Amino acid sequence: MFTERRARSFIDTHVLSRLAGVPLMARRPMQGNVSGRHASPHRGASVEFAEYRKYVPGDDLRRLDWRAYGRSDRFYVKEYEADTNLRACFVLDTSGSMGFGSTGITKIEYARKIAGSLAYLAVQQGDAVGLSCVAQNIVRSLPPKRNAAHLMLLFDALEQAEPKGDTQLATVLHELAETTRQRALIVIISDLFIDPSLLRECFQHLQFRRHDVAVFHLLDPLELSFNFRRPMRFLDMEGGPAVFAEPNEIAERYHKALNLYLDGVKQVVLESGVDYHRTSLAENYEQTLLRFLVGRTRAKGVR
């Protein structure tokens, strides 16, 4: 499948082989251009019966249900569900804060693993995958395609993604919602360090455009625990002013602010119904992906 067999740091073949058994499913009907394994809003040629429709002149006579004609003396055409492929569009946050990691792995590396593995699995099952690396704006964009050569390009793009600059995730998500024309699975991989109310508007916009939105919210364990002993000088990875803090003094208020934010995000997620996964960097990404895939299988999209 690979034209150029180059090892990628974020691709683990063993993990991929283990995950290959679980299909990547969409939670909503997708509008693909070829046959696939996802539900389509249109009628097609699958084996799954959908409905009877009255015959109209011009319909293919091969699809007439003769048995129905025999019983009712009327012409009915038998229709079947269509199965199509999906467009998976990965939105990778490459802002400066994604370079943080206290467990030996940075958020961007974790994000690469998730995006890379899912892209491979999607292409494997015939879905198209695209990538948007975003920071202040869309840094790099690859349109969704389903061939293997495109997957290589996507891997290259992932490899080259560098955490740099400020986050303007909200603006970028609105832009993506407008520019992605067909229904797609939008997978956002970010630390989501923006105001939850802005996030709500983004999710609602995406869903209005009938996209299936999945979110991997990457958080470092240190960011959650804020477990420091000595006075710290915190340098902003996104270029803001440095903050000097006495951990004993500020920890309580930090946790208060953090909890407020997490509660806000939870509320947004519940209201908008996105497929949200809060992910600690301490967790193995295989587990994260498995949970994601299995969860989607259960919530397989209805037509």
Added chain:
Amino acid sequence: MTFLQPLLLAGLPLVALPLIIHLINQRRFQTLRWGAMMFLLAANRMSRGFAKLRQWLIMLFRMLAIAALIFAVSRPLASGWLGLAAGGRADTTLILLDRSPSMQQRGSGSAASKLETGRQQLVQTLKLLGSSRWVLIESTTNQPRDLESPEALLSLTETEPTSAAADLPSMLQAAHDYIQANKSGHTEVWICSDLRANDWNAESGRWQALRDSFLEFAQGVRFHLLAYSQPAPENLGIRVTEVRRLETSDAAELLVSLKVKREAGDGQNDDVKTIVPIEFLIEGSRSVMNVEFSGREYELKDHRIPIERARKRGWGKVSIPADENPADNDFYFAFSEPAPRHTLIVADDPLAVRPLQLAAAISPNPAVKNLVEIVTPDQVSSVEWEKVGLVLWHSQLPEAEAAKLVESFVGRGGQMLFLPPRDPGSQELFGIRWKQWIESPKELAVDTWRGDQDLLAHTLSGAALPVGQLEVQKYCEIQGELTPLATLGGGVPLMGRVTTNRGGVYFCATTPALADSSLASNGVVLYIVVQRALAAGAEALGNTRQLVAGPAASENSVNWKVEASSDPGYSTEYPFHRGVYSTDDKLLVVNRDAAEDQAPVLGEGRVAELFKGLDFARVDDSAGNLNSLIQEIWRLFLTMMMVAMVVEAGLCLPKVNRVTGAST
């Protein structure tokens, strides 16, 4: 605050240790590239109220714990304000003890008087503080006396209560002289007093001089005032104002006038009537009279007490039941047959002194006989001076032997009135000499005279003597220092008094001769002047003498015998203890000073003013206080340290954290 281990206080800078550790910790910060800045910025924006305060409180309690530990191991001695005032070990400790009657006031619910409590407190305090030398200056003699140890304050009779008033400026002067004479090092002066205004004499100009002279000491003198200023508004004091023996045809009786006075108070109880039994003890026979007392003062006039006709002389005592201050609950008096009032007129020309003779011979009281003897200056040595009460000297001033006789007469308390001779002469007596006669072209009137006291004072009813009606044609100038009692126009002294320790010496610039003045024709003034001088002289030389307890009464006290006394003590101290004493053929009655019955106490501000500029600390105590003024208080500091540590630990305890782990 004073410490038994002051060297350990050198460790006090260790108090800054928590602060230094904090600052070092601050400098050892780590730098970290951080992603979740939005939470940090939000946390910074939040109110840091209690969190910030908590940090400071933790720091404060850590410092407090260290400070308390250092203080505790330094073994502090303290109590109240004294703790802040006491200094290091003194070289000399001077104890100024006020033994005045008001110091015998008892505290409420306690039998201990102010003086007893003060002595106890001083002993305990001075024992703890330590000193190389202890010196007592008590209020009767004002003489410094070395003490072996502070405990001697409890056993010495010189620290017992007396009836004599104290003179704080004199005591301080004695302290000053002692420090100067002995060149003592660091000196602590402890004053134990109840701050009575009459004892402190705060208006006296001596205070300024004392302050200045104490400030001159380079070694440093520290004053501690152990003040017992609590008043006793309900305390009653009794005082006999007059005693007369009256003989009728078949009996004799005493007329006793007295006053019972309530000490100050706020006037709330003025309307409450109480019955006070006044006990009279006269030569062993007792009688009680109940008087209804309301208001502040009760005056009894001429209370008649029959006595044996044969008893010509004796003593008595009035007393009221015990109250807050036992020192003013009794008063002694003595009585005797009035002695004949003997006047000696010394004149060159007996005829010229006829008006004087008349003025002296006519007695205002039929019971008292007035005798007049006229002699020439040459016969002075043959006169019985012991019987004479008043001398009217109308001749040249005496010299040599005669002058000595006159001086000793005045020294015994006799009264003298000098009138100018025709030839003034050049002699000088008591620093006074006659200059020359001045004849005025017209009659001179008396310009001013002292109506408040002395010979020309107003009468008991308040009426002024007709001094202004006198006319003077001729007068003799007086050279020397005297206190004018009356002056003619232009400030020329007409009558004046020379300052003497005892007795009275008066000079009159004119004579009763008709050519000189209207003293004889307008005889009222002359008569009253002579009779008043005679009465004063007779009293001083009479069989009984009323003395005010104090050093002024201490003449020849070793010969005194006790007839009756409340707390006699040693014979050298008789003049300071109220009672009746006899010497030779005289009865001496010693009582407390009238000023002691006055309640005013110096205010805190006034006392501070008196010691302004000096190293001064005041400790207010109350009579009967059993708590020591000073004690070791390391336990208190140790407790403080433990409390500080517990509070610090409580503040450091982290809040129960809600778990904020990762979840899906």
